[in-house]
Amino acid sequence: MNLLTSLGLVLSEEMLSGIGLLLLLVSAWGGDKAARTISFASILALAAAAVMAVPSLMLGRHGIEVSAFSGQFAQDGFASYAKLLIYLSAAVTLVVAPKFFEKAGTYRAEFPILVLFAALGMGIMVSATDMLTLYIGLEMNSLASYVLAAMLRTDERSAEAGLKYFVLGSLASGILLFGISLTYGFTGSTQFDAIHTALGHGMSTGALFGIVFVLAGLAFKISAVPFHMWTPDVYEGAPTPVTTFFATAPKAAALALTIRVALGAFGTQSDAWQQIVMFAAIASIVVGALGAIGQGNIKRLLAYSSINNVGFMLLGLATGTAQGGSAMLVYLAIYVITSLVSFVSVLMLTDAEGNQIEQIADLAGLSRVKPGLAAALAMAMFSLAGIPPLFGFWGKFVVFMAVVKAGYVPLAALGIAASVIGAFYYLKVVKVMFFDEPSGKIGGKCDLVYTALVAIGCVFLSPLGYLLTGPLGRLADTAIASLIH
Amino acid sequence: MIQLLAFYLFATLVIVSGLATILARNPVHSVLWLILAFFNAAGLMVLVGAEFIAMLLVIVYVGAVAVLFLFVVMMLDIDFATLRAGFVQNAPLGLLIALALVAELLIGTGAVKSGALVLGVADGHAGNAEGLSNTAAIGALLYTRYIFLFEASGVILLVSMIGAIVLTHRKRGDVRTQNISKQVARRPEDATVNLKPVSGQGVEL
Numbered sequence: 161m162n163l164l165t166s167l168g169l170v171l172s173e174e175m176l177s178g179i180g181l182l183l184l185l186v187s188a189w190g191g192d193k194a195a196r197t198i199s200f201a202s203i204l205a206l207a208a209a210a211v212m213a214v215p216s217l218m219l220g221r222h223g224i225e226v227s228a229f230s231g232q233f234a235q236d237g238f239a240s241y242a243k244l245l246i247y248l249s250a251a252v253t254l255v256v257a258p259k260f261f262e263k264a265g266t267y268r269a270e271f272p273i274l275v276l277f278a279a280l281g282m283g284i285m286v287s288a289t290d291m292l293t294l295y296i297g298l299e300m301n302s303l304a305s306y307v308l309a310a311m312l313r314t315d316e317r318s319a320e321a322g323l324k325y326f327v328l329g330s331l332a333s334g335i336l337l338f339g340i341s342l343t344y345g346f347t348g349s350t351q352f353d354a355i356h357t358a359l360g361h362g363m364s365t366g367a368l369f370g371i372v373f374v375l376a377g378l379a380f381k382i383s384a385v386p387f388h389m390w391t392p393d394v395y396e397g398a399p400t401p402v403t404t405f406f407a408t409a410p411k412a413a414a415l416a417l418t419i420r421v422a423l424g425a426f427g428t429q430s431d432a433w434q435q436i437v438m439f440a441a442i443a444s445i446v447v448g449a450l451g452a453i454g455q456g457n458i459k460r461l462l463a464y465s466s467i468n469n470v471g472f473m474l475l476g477l478a479t480g481t482a483q484g485g486s487a488m489l490v491y492l493a494i495y496v497i498t499s500l501v502s503f504v505s506v507l508m509l510t511d512a513e514g515n516q517i518e519q520i521a522d523l524a525g526l527s528r529v530k531p532g533l534a535a536a537l538a539m540a541m542f543s544l545a546g547i548p549p550l551f552g553f554w555g556k557f558v559v560f561m562a563v564v565k566a567g568y569v570p571l572a573a574l575g576i577a578a579s580v581i582g583a584f585y586y587l588k589v590v591k592v593m594f595f596d597e598p599s600g601k602i603g604g605k606c607d608l609v610y611t612a613l614v615a616i617g618c619v620f621l622s623p624l625g626y627l628l629t630g631p632l633g634r635l636a637d638t639a640i641a642s643l644i645h
Numbered sequence: 646m647i648q649l650l651a652f653y654l655f656a657t658l659v660i661v662s663g664l665a666t667i668l669a670r671n672p673v674h675s676v677l678w679l680i681l682a683f684f685n686a687a688g689l690m691v692l693v694g695a696e697f698i699a700m701l702l703v704i705v706y707v708g709a710v711a712v713l714f715l716f717v718v719m720m721l722d723i724d725f726a727t728l729r730a731g732f733v734q735n736a737p738l739g740l741l742i743a744l745a746l747v748a749e750l751l752i753g754t755g756a757v758k759s760g761a762l763v764l765g766v767a768d769g770h771a772g773n774a775e776g777l778s779n780t781a782a783i784g785a786l787l788y789t790r791y792i793f794l795f796e797a798s799g800v801i802l803l804v805s806m807i808g809a810i811v812l813t814h815r816k817r818g819d820v821r822t823q824n825i826s827k828q829v830a831r832r833p834e835d836a837t838v839n840l841k842p843v844s845g846q847g848v849e850l
Contacts, residue, residue, distance in 0.1 A: 163792070170793065177800055184807070229793045230770075270811045277804045284797060296797045300804060307808035313815075322812075348765030358765055366762070 166228035169235045172212040172243075173287075176280045179205040180273055187269035195269040196258055202272040203251045206279060210247040213240040217635060222642035231351050232290040237642035241489060241635060242286040242416035245496050249408035250279040252500050252613060256507055257401040259607055263514055264312055264399065271311060275405065278304035282413035286420070291340045291350040294417065298336070298381065301410060302329050308405065309398040321397025328380070328390045336377025342370030343425075352425035360428040371426050371433055378421065381414035384474060385443035388467045392451075395463035400516060403459055404503035407466050408496045415473055415492055419485050422477055423644055430480040438478040442574055444471030449582035457518050458506055461585065462499070465544050468582050469495050475575055476559045479566035482640050487562040489636035491555035494543075494625075498552055501617035502540035508533055508610050512603030520589060525598025533606065534593045536614045543621045545586040546579055551625030558633070648692060655688040672718045680711045697779040 167174070183198045190197070216226065217240035226235045254272050261267035281300025288294035306329060310322020344350050346367035347358035359367065380387040395403045426433055448468025455461040473495070476488035509517045509526075517523070527534040543552030556579065563572040620628075662682040669675040683706045690699035770790065777785070787795050842848045 166793070180800075181803075184803075230790055232791075233793060268811060270807055274804070274807065274811070277800065277807075280800070281804075292791070292794050293797075296794055296801065300797065300801045303801060303804045303808060307804075307811055310812055313812060344765075346763075346765050349768035349770075351768070354768050364763060367765075 166233075169226060169228040170233060172209040172235075173280060173283055175212075176205060176209050176276060176283070180276045180280065183273050183276070187273060190269065192266050192269050195267040195271065198269055199254050199258055199267075199272040202276045203254050205276065206247040206251045206254075209279075209283070210244055210251075213243045213247075216240040217244065217639065220638035220642045227289065231353060232293045233284070233287050234289045235287060238416070238420065238639040239283075239287040241639035242412055242492075243283050245412040245493060246279055246282045246286070246409045249405060249412065249496055249500065250275050252504070253401050253405040253409075255609060255613065256404065256504055259609075260399060260401050260507060260516075261311075265314065268311065271308070274304045274308055278308065278405075279409065282409055285413045286416045288417065288420070289352045289424070291344065291352075291355075291425075294421070295333075295337065295340060298414075298417075299333065301413065302333065302381075305329075305406065305410060308402045309394055311402060312399050315397075315399075317397035318399060319397075321394045324390055324397075325394045332377050332380035332387065335373050335380070339370050339373025339375075339377055342366055343374060344370075346370060352420070355425045356428055359426065363429050363432065367429075368432055371429065372436065374421065375418075375433055375436055378414060378418045379440055382411060382418060382470050382474075383467055384440040384470050385447045385467065386440075388444065388447065391467055392455075392460045392463040395466075396457055396459045396518075400459065400503065400507050403462075404500065404507070407462065407499045407503060411466065411470065411499075412492055412496055415470070415488070419477060419488060420643060423480070423482075423485055427644070434478055434480050437474050438568075438571060441471045441474035441478050442571070442578075444468065444474060445575055445578040445582070446471075449578050449585075452582070452585045453588075455585075456520055458509075458520050458523070458589070459518055461520065461589070462502055462506070465582075465586075466499065468578075469544065472556060472559055472575065472579070475563055475571065478571065479562050479568065481562065481566050482644050483565060484559075484562040485643070486633070486636040486640040487558040489639055490558050490632055493632060493636075494551055494555040497617055497620050498540055498543045501536065501614055501621060502544070504610055504613050504617070505533060505537045505540060508606055508614070509602065510604040511601050514604050517601060520592055522599050522601045523589070523593050524596035526593040526602055528598055529602045530606065532611075533614075536618050538590045538593065539618055539621055541586040541589050545583040547583070549623045551621045551623070551628075554626065554629055651688070652692055655685045655692070658682075658685040659689065673715065676711060676715045676718055679714070680707050683707045683711060695779060697783060700780075 179201065183201055186194055186201075187198055215221075216235055217237045220237040222234075222236045222238075227233070228235065254275055257271060257275075258267045261271065278301050281297050281302075281304065284293060284297030285301060286297075288297055306322055306326040309325045310319050312318035340350070343355060346364050347355045347370075349355055349358065376387065380390075383391040395406060398406060422430075422433055422437065444467050448464050448466075448471055452461050452464035452468070455464060469491075473488045473491050476484040476491065478484070506518070507516070508530075509523065511517055526537070539550060543550040546553045546556040560572045560575065563569075563575070619625075659682050662678045662685065665678040666675050666682060669678055683702055687699040687702040687707075690696070690702060770786075840848060
């Protein structure tokens, strides 16, 4: 594999980093006044990168033809599926960010650039077929994320979120690196293919430790229990557009990476990690459902909801089958859209002066003040809870199908029981919005762009979304097939 | 013979300066002793033929980390008297940790006898470095096989640099910055006035 072919394969990454560097120069000379222009250019760059990912996904490319830099990087169908979700989330974040930050102070020109580099890092993560690429992509994404969380320097909660995320994130990186070095030491390679082969000949205790540590490091990034502690604090403290970003893009990237590591690199020793993933899945579902009940802040509630949803996705991985993986990818796409709708709706919750409202109690009677927004939020809640006519149900359905088909009926039963508990707090929010006396706090006008975004998302979540089940399922199948061939 | 002498020289100095680091009363002296320890450790690395690591140790640890320590120690106003005041209270805990460390050390030395660890067979990507120096061998891999990761690491460093500036830099209204172009563009005619004062009347400006 010569260098030119490799460079051609990573064209979308080169384009993103090149445009990122160029926009950095624009921000250096233009200052914060150029922020909106830079934002717009970044969105265009992300759209272009997404378009470049499409052919690879449609054709389900895999193997040597998409493997770049001596097997360190793969531009395959699986990576492209995850990249589409990542670039979509990053673009939506950039669309909603300017208005929020201008209200809070200034919209810094560095914000879109950091989002762009975070998206680049996530793209590298999902394409990683070597432990080193995995780590470098993860760090690029994490470093940008720490800064994004602390973006509102004058806000104490934002600074706290940034610091917490940084300290715990560094710890997780350390654990991951430790796992990587153990895996390398006991299998003799950092490449996923080679690890796959080496583990096929049997596994030593050292390699088992390596697998456990690598999975623990990744579990932190997807905020699976027992590595979820940072999630509510960071989601609450970070500026809402940044929370929108955190709940979607890094989740998609880290989950896709986990699938690739588990089914790819450690695929020949699935017995070793299946139990761990099963535990993490069930624990995440239960903790996510129970933890959310007492929350008074809607962003914290959504943080617990994301822990809960990650649990359902891990259920798909716990089966260790291609069908489970494909179900996970379908769920992931639906989850990303639902999260975008719910967080953009939260951004639209303002008082008459345009200040953000985050307390659930203040949402009382929302349906009478802003019926459209209340309906959208209710739809997102019902979809997250997986109540049938909405599209969120389909994601849970395919995951449970895969789990049952793989023969883990008790696991599916536990998951369904916990999702009933989870439905309670989603319904509580709906009850406050529709049946309580108006609190009189909600006011102000709805931004047109926000409304349009939420409306598009709602069409997807509505029963009309079921028209997409066929194509979405096929895409997920192609993506998984390009991973396990 | 000279190697042996050099080894004993470096090793002794590492231990002595390490001890002095923790025993020095003045924290600035501690950091200086630490720098000496780093230098001697680098010397030991040269003796085992790892000249690249030796250079890293000098450049990264002495050049960056230790100097950073020094700045922190000198700039933070830490009251060491109060820090030491808790020594007697915490001594039992410290003793316990020390015991645990000694036990680990003993167990670790015992584990050597149980035979070597069975590691995986290296995949051979590292290549044959016969006749090359460490630095050349690392460079040959870093700029060919791992070029993508090397460049991506550069982006990571850039991101952290942007982050540091975003989080710490702020515009202050109360400082007067130098505007060089304005200074240079100033003409003598704008700055000086020619007056012809009549004697006894003073000057009006």
